[in-house]
Amino acid sequence: MNSDINFDKSPDGLLPAVIQDAETGKVLMLGYMNREAHEKTLAENIVTFFSRSKQRLWTKGETSGNFLHVREILVDCDGDTLLIKAAPVGPVCHTGADTCFQEVNQGKGQFLNYLQSIIQDRKVNPAEESYTTTLFNRGVNKIAQKVGEEAVELVIEAKDNNDDLFRGEAADLLFHFLVLLEHKNMNLDDIVGVLQRRHIKQ
Incomplete structure (x- = not known):
């Protein structure tokens, strides 16, 4: 499935990556990946983005310790959006909230x-x-x-x-x-x- 990813669809080589809790199904955050970030994520099984503000690779949790451990990576039908199911370590948002959408991440149904x-x-x-x-x-x-x-x-x-x-x-x-x-x-x-x-x- 990962071979279907088309980073060339985006002029800057960045594709949106939706992060979903593998257990609760809650959408945790949205980030962007280039080819290098994607390869690092696959190699380490920890989500790494390309930070548009820092203009460099950025592993989620590199400062806070709140890493996102990868469980599964899916690609949409057009090959230009990623869905990453992950197990979060602690709150995901920099505000301290469970998700970047201010939702409580609970429910393992x-x-x-x-x-x-x-x-x-x-x-x-x-x-x-x-x-x-x-x-x-x-x-x-x-x-x-x-x-x-x-x-x-x-x-x-x-x-x-x-x-x-x-x-x-x-x-x-x-x-x-x-x-x-x-x-x-x-x-x-x-x-x-x-x-x-x-x-x-x-």
């Missing part, structure tokens, strides 16, 4: 989409030592039973004061619920759609 894709892959491509594959092989009754068991365990932990155990049971319930959805050929978007329709009616 996007990981659920990734987890869904893994569960779906286990269904299509069974892995011998995979717990998820074992659940699919046992069928809907076993999966539904596990969802029920985890729900009961979550209720029990809700009555105690051990937050770590409660979070663990909540995670177990959510995982098995996702497996059940996949077994039923559904995903979270289907369920969220129901909630959205109910919300409109409230």
Whole structure:
């Protein structure tokens, strides 16, 4: 994909690079890259821009320590804009804000989409030592039973004061619920759609 980048499209050789948090999906900032900045970013897996004000390469975080660790680089269909998914270390904006758009960077719900894709892959491509594959092989009754068991365990932990155990049971319930959805050929978007329709009616 990176070979599709066309730095020659811009008279100054600079292309916009949109930085997105790889976990939350929040847009963090916009910078510019030339070929050299892009190559340095690839080599070090840390975002480096070309600073138009300083007229030199500038690694985000070189002063503050708030680096942007690269997870993935995507190129748009015209080859003249980059989307960089990164893991930020600390606030991104020089003002101290999480993002340069003054948004709070929180919410890791996007990981659920990734987890869904893994569960779906286990269904299509069974892995011998995979717990998820074992659940699919046992069928809907076993999966539904596990969802029920985890729900009961979550209720029990809700009555105690051990937050770590409660979070663990909540995670177990959510995982098995996702497996059940996949077994039923559904995903979270289907369920969220129901909630959205109910919300409109409230």
